[in-house]
Amino acid sequence: MDLNVKSWPGEAKAWWKDARANPLFLRGLIGAGVIVALDQLTKYWIVHVVELPRRIQIDLSAIFDLTYVENRGASFGLLAGGMASRILLSLISTAVATGLMIWLGRLKRPVPAVGIAFIVGGALGNLYDRIAYGFVVDFLDFSGLYFPWVFNIADASINIGVALLILDAWQTRDQAGDKKTEPAD
Numbered sequence: 001m002d003l004n005v006k007s008w009p010g011e012a013k014a015w016w017k018d019a020r021a022n023p024l025f026l027r028g029l030i031g032a033g034v035i036v037a038l039d040q041l042t043k044y045w046i047v048h049v050v051e052l053p054r055r056i057q058i059d060l061s062a063i064f065d066l067t068y069v070e071n072r073g074a075s076f077g078l079l080a081g082g083m084a085s086r087i088l089l090s091l092i093s094t095a096v097a098t099g100l101m102i103w104l105g106r107l108k109r110p111v112p113a114v115g116i117a118f119i120v121g122g123a124l125g126n127l128y129d130r131i132a133y134g135f136v137v138d139f140l141d142f143s144g145l146y147f148p149w150v151f152n153i154a155d156a157s158i159n160i161g162v163a164l165l166i167l168d169a170w171q172t173r174d175q176a177g178d179k180k181t182e183p184a185d
Contacts, residue, residue: 019105024113028104031114035121039153040128043137052139063144070135071150086134093127111171115164118157125154 019025046052052068059065072085097120104116129136138150 015102015105022105022107024107024110025105028101028107028113028117028120031117032121032124035118035154035157036125036128039122039125039157042153043129043139046139047137057141061144063142065141065143066139067141067143067150069138069150070133071138072135086130090127090130093123093130097123097127109168109172111168112165115161115168118161118164120161122154122157122161125157126152 046066046068050058050066052058052066055068057065057067100116100120100123104113104120107113107116126136136152136154138152138155140152140156141150143150
């Protein structure tokens with residue numbers, strides 16, 4: 001990448017042209033949008049229909065409950081704090097989503113493209129909460145399985161996306177290793 005700022009507009013135009021022609025880019029954008037919509041719809045349902053903030057917890061089974069948590073930090077409550085933390089986490093989410101979208105525009109393999117769609121959708125779903133409310137709404141509680149964290153659809157999507165990226169890295173590493181061990185013709 002050229003660090004000359006004057007070349008960035010040309011590089012951005014070239015990237016945009018390639019990204020628009022890449023079918024995985026459009027599918028990734030749509031996938032991320034679906035994740036954001038699903039995340040926000042479930043949070044709306046939990047807050048305004050189920051009224052979980054008023055009830056705090058609904059016991060559903062021995063392994064799963066709905067528990068209302070206002071997460072003011074990042075994953076698992078890390079970096080929880082005031083306005084500075086909120087701004088920092090919002091900037092990090094925006095930078096990560098932007099960087100991943102740039103990468104998505106260049107990808108040619110479907111597994112990492114799906115992974116990026118999940119991560120970007122989750123990051124944007126939680127970013128919306130953080131900007132609009134000052135916290136992220138969490139409500140999925142599997143503490144009956146000794147999983148101590150309460151999370152949401154966006155959090156689950158980010159984790160699924162990371163798992164897909166790891167899977168792809170593992171698969172492509174194995175494929176690269178197979179090519180190295182093949183005898184030369």
